[in-house]
Amino acid sequence: LSSEGEVLTLTDPSGVTVDQLATGRLYLDQSVGRPATGAATVTHFLSPTPGSANSSEGKAGYTQAPVIYPDGGLLRRRLPIEASSSTPGAELRYTLDGSDPTETSPLYQTNLTLPASAKGVIPLRVRAFAPGLWPSRVTTASFITAHPHTLSVLSLVTDPSLIWGA
Numbered sequence: 001l002s003s004e005g006e007v008l009t010l011t012d013p014s015g016v017t018v019d020q021l022a023t024g025r026l027y028l029d030q031s032v033g034r035p036a037t038g039a040a041t042v043t044h045f046l047s048p049t050p051g052s053a054n055s056s057e058g059k060a061g062y063t064q065a066p067v068i069y070p071d072g073g074l075l076r077r078r079l080p081i082e083a084s085s086s087t088p089g090a091e092l093r094y095t096l097d098g099s100d101p102t103e104t105s106p107l108y109q110t111n112l113t114l115p116a117s118a119k120g121v122i123p124l125r126v127r128a129f130a131p132g133l134w135p136s137r138v139t140t141a142s143f144i145t146a147h148p149h150t151l152s153v154l155s156l157v158t159d160p161s162l163i164w165g166a
Helices: 160-164
Strands: 007-011 017-022 031-033 043-045 067-069 081-084 091-095 121-129 139-144
Touching: 067 139, 081 091, 081 139
Parallel strands: none
Antiparallel strands: 007 017, 031 043, 067 081, 091 121, 121 139
């Protein structure tokens, strides 16, 4: 199946369609199917269960990933940064330390202005949360405040625990 999603069709031996399921977007190490309760709804599961019933918690899908504007890059002055998600009612949470945002991270309200005390490369990471859906993928934009540089600058962002350990 394509990660962009496809229609999965189950047929009987004579070729008659028994069931169809539109998967929607698929992510690595996650699955989509029907819940073990027998409900006809399409459900996304964080824990695949190959060859077994879908017994783990499932949700209707994923919150749409946020969009950050501007995309990141060199900041010559502190500009308001905008973030949005196309999922109705989504709540955006952010971090400025490279860690993945959680439901307890600061809440994005309207525009975000980076703190004047923040210097160097500031990794803004935003995730959207909505009722009944799994959280979105994390969107990251790196803002560079210290300049000029005599070499090209490349910013790689990851959760600090992945580099330094938990």
